[in-house]
Amino acid sequence: MSYPSLAPYIQKRPWLMRWMRPLSEWYFDNAGYRKLGLRADDLIPEEDEMVQLALKRLSPKEAYDRVFRMRRAFQDYPYLSPLVKEVMAEQTEREDLESMVINKRKAAGEKKAH
Known part of the structure; x- marks a missing residue:
């Protein structure tokens, strides 16, 4: 399954590419991926059959490096x-409060019915 992307549209227009690059750099820096050492392609979902085939074509070193980056990112705090x-x-507290039964006290002057 492919996702809609504006990347091809932006890449065909150099003026738009120059305008978007600082924005994309800012987003990528603030998203925290670089702090974890991840690359952009590390974020591609692996569930797709085409991605699985592409992963099999990686060189042994690149496949090892990719796994290393992913493991390091997952082992972060x-x-x-x-x-x-x-x-x-x-949620547990809310369920407990919703299922609580409240018994009213009788007033001091009322007699108990037997």
């Missing part, structure tokens, strides 16, 4: 799992 645990705890 956990940034999402603490938030997932927090959301799960909130």
